[in-house]
Amino acid sequence: MSLIFNRLRTRRPVTAPADGCPFAHAHPAPGPPLVPEPPPRAGHFTDPGQAAAFVRQFHREQPGTGDPAARVRAVLDEIDRTGTYRQTSAELTYGARLAWRNAARCIGRLYWRSLVVRDLRQLSSADDIATECFEHLRLAGNGGRIRPVISVFAPDRPGRPAARVLNQQLVRYAGHPAGDGGWIGDPAGAQLTARARDLGWKCGGERFEVLPLLVQERPGARPRWYGLPDDTTLEVRLTHPDHAWFAELGLRWYAVPAISDMTLEIGGVHYPTAPFNGWYMGTEIGARDLADADRYDMLATVAGRLGLDTSSARTLWRDRALVELNIAVLHSFQEAGVTIADHHTESERFLRHIAQEQRLGRPTPADWSWIVPPVSGGLTPVYHRYYDPVDPSLRPAFVAREPW
Numbered sequence: 001m002s003l004i005f006n007r008l009r010t011r012r013p014v015t016a017p018a019d020g021c022p023f024a025h026a027h028p029a030p031g032p033p034l035v036p037e038p039p040p041r042a043g044h045f046t047d048p049g050q051a052a053a054f055v056r057q058f059h060r061e062q063p064g065t066g067d068p069a070a071r072v073r074a075v076l077d078e079i080d081r082t083g084t085y086r087q088t089s090a091e092l093t094y095g096a097r098l099a100w101r102n103a104a105r106c107i108g109r110l111y112w113r114s115l116v117v118r119d120l121r122q123l124s125s126a127d128d129i130a131t132e133c134f135e136h137l138r139l140a141g142n143g144g145r146i147r148p149v150i151s152v153f154a155p156d157r158p159g160r161p162a163a164r165v166l167n168q169q170l171v172r173y174a175g176h177p178a179g180d181g182g183w184i185g186d187p188a189g190a191q192l193t194a195r196a197r198d199l200g201w202k203c204g205g206e207r208f209e210v211l212p213l214l215v216q217e218r219p220g221a222r223p224r225w226y227g228l229p230d231d232t233t234l235e236v237r238l239t240h241p242d243h244a245w246f247a248e249l250g251l252r253w254y255a256v257p258a259i260s261d262m263t264l265e266i267g268g269v270h271y272p273t274a275p276f277n278g279w280y281m282g283t284e285i286g287a288r289d290l291a292d293a294d295r296y297d298m299l300a301t302v303a304g305r306l307g308l309d310t311s312s313a314r315t316l317w318r319d320r321a322l323v324e325l326n327i328a329v330l331h332s333f334q335e336a337g338v339t340i341a342d343h344h345t346e347s348e349r350f351l352r353h354i355a356q357e358q359r360l361g362r363p364t365p366a367d368w369s370w371i372v373p374p375v376s377g378g379l380t381p382v383y384h385r386y387y388d389p390v391d392p393s394l395r396p397a398f399v400a401r402e403p404w
Helices: 047-059 069-082 090-103 107-116 126-144 185-198 242-247 282-289 299-306 315-334 345-359
Strands: 116-119 149-152 175-177 183-185 213-216 224-227 236-238 253-254 260-265 269-271 397-400
Touching: 047 069, 090 107, 090 116, 090 260, 090 345, 090 397, 107 299, 107 345, 116 126, 126 149, 126 213, 126 224, 149 242, 183 185, 213 282, 213 345, 236 315, 242 299, 282 315
Parallel strands: 116 149
Antiparallel strands: 175 183, 213 224, 236 253, 260 269, 260 397
16 A cells, blocks of 8 residues: 555456466355344434444454443444444544455555554645645655555545545656657646646646645535645655666656545545555556556666667567666665565565464455566465455445545
């Protein structure tokens, strides 16, 4: 998250291994709850069944919290009276961490307990949200020692949809068409760039220009834009340990991948503004952001500077350029003292996470096509195994945000 849970990495469907489906071998489903879940009733904005199930899970997994019966009764009563309920700070914190633990596309879930949860549910104005998003980036950046952080703002309530951050990530580069039919900057940022310009933001036309934060307080309201202060955007300039010319390419990337366009769903409560981050795995930058043909598309440029034969795909020039690009990313972040993971180490850590969860009797759903890294996948241990199937109904979770 991005460690490694970056929705911007669009993956194509993969073909299952010849020996079977990569999503087989599920753990047995847990037994039914001791008390039947109450069915949803008219007027309930929040599903009481989901609320009760989450409260029971919270008490079951948190030693010392006692019998959940009284809390379940209080939650159901509040839902009956108001249509929804307010979670305690402890419930919110644990629910956000569980959402990370349940993220089937994330290879970095070994660290789910370390997520720093900022309870900002009292804030709903665009100004306040922008201010705290900037503080989020400062806390997460941490001078290069990246911390996993989530900032949870006001939830949706009956008749009162919460404000939303329109950016896909808190930090993102602008992109707009160039006169020659190409692109200046990141094509993936084109839509937000156009919207920000319509709102009055002045684009400088640079390759790595940080987009402003766009916040919309309610449906139909005009979004407000906020330029990111310099101290919120930690960036790393890319160099190569063996090729001095690499610095001449002028490449750089930001250090904190904070996803901001997903809804955090806990116990039936929806938090549409809950930006969260981990730290980068090198391949996300070196094999996707800078390499994809519909992003910065740098492979041909790197291959040319390396003097590679690009006349045929059989020379594997793309593969060789891709490796050097990824070497540059890992080298540069390390030299700058900024946290980043390599795909071999992170793959081994993910298997440790699976083993820990198995010892606790819990499944670890995983999307094989996202867990396997886009570079040298077959050389990593996550490639050669099956995973528990993805359950779209599993909660708490980070889910696609519903449009207004």
